[in-house]
Amino acid sequence: MSDLDPARTALLIVDLQNDFLDPAGAYGRAGQSSPEIAALPARVKPVADALRARGGWIVSTQFTLVPAKGGEPLISPHLRRLRPFLRKGDFQPGAWGHQLVEHLQPADLVVEKVAYSAFYQTRLEWLLRKAGVETLIVAGIVTNGGVASTLRDAHVRDLHTILLTDGCAAFSDHAHEATVTALSTISETATCAEMAARLA
Template identity: 35%
Template structure:
C-alpha cells in the first residue's frame, strides 16, 4: 500500500451507529469493528487527516426515505430512540458529521463539497454494511474522481458471504483494498 498524505486523505466511516452496530454482523462483530475504527480514527486525527462520520437517519414515518418500487423493500417501522446515534466514544472534536437518507454517503449530503474544500482526493472507507453503505459510497466516490481505499477489517455485513463477494467482485474494481494496519500516513 502506498503511503497516504494526511493533507489529501480522509477516513470515512459509514453507519457506526447504535441501531446498526448492534445487529448480528459478520465476519466481525459490531463491538470489535467499532474498537478497530476508533483506533484507526485516532491515527488519522493524530496525522492531521480529516475523519468523516456518516450515519443514516430518517424523518417521522420515513418521509425522506427512498420510495421507489423494489422487489425487496427495507423494513420500516418504529426505530429505537438511539438508533441513529453514533456509537459512544467515536466522535471527537473536529470530526465531520454527515447524515444520509439512503445507502451512499454522497447523494444529498454535501460530503463531496466538504472533501473538495479541504483538498481531499483520497478516501479510506470502512463501515457497515460492506455490500450496502460502503459499496454505494465507494462507487459514487470513484465516479466523482476520488481515489478510494477500502479497509476490509473495518467493514462488516449481515453475512460473511455478502462481505466477501462485495470485496472480491465489486470493490476491487473501484478501489484498492488494504487492511487498516497496512495504511501508512506521512508524518
C-alpha cells in the first residue's frame, strides 16, 4: 500500500444502482432488499471522495438488461429463474433504475455489464488501460457474484486489486464472509475506513 499511486488507481463500484438499492427500484418493489447492501453507498463514499481528491478514477459498472423488440428485456434463463419479478424497463440503459446511486455520483467512467464479471464482453479493460489504471479498489454487490467474478478477472489481467471487505455485501452473511476469505488469497483487503485513511 505504501507505493500506491492514486492517479493510477480506480475505485471500481460494481452494480450499486437504483434498481438494486432504491425502494422504488426493481429489487425494492419485489421486496428483495438487505440492510447490508443498503448501507454500502454511505460506507464507500469516503473512499470515493478521498480518491477523487488525490486524482484517482471512479468507475461504475452497471448491470444491464438490453431491451429487445417491443422493449422486452433480454434475460438469461438462470436469471429469469432466480428473479422472475424483472420486467420491461428494469435495468434499462439510460433509465433512472440503471444509474449509479446518487450518493456516489459522479463516476468518471461507466461500463454496462450483462453478466457477473464486468470484464465479460465489455470495454472495461480497454478503458482502464487507456486511463493508465494499475490498481482497482473493488466495492459493490454482490460479493459472491459480480464482485468476485470481476475481481478474479482483474487478477488474471495482472491488475493489482484491493477488496473493500465492508464495501461489498451479499444477500447472505455466510456467502459474503466465505467469498471475502476466498478472495483474500489473490487480493489485498482493507476496510473502507482503512482505505480512506490511507488515501488521505
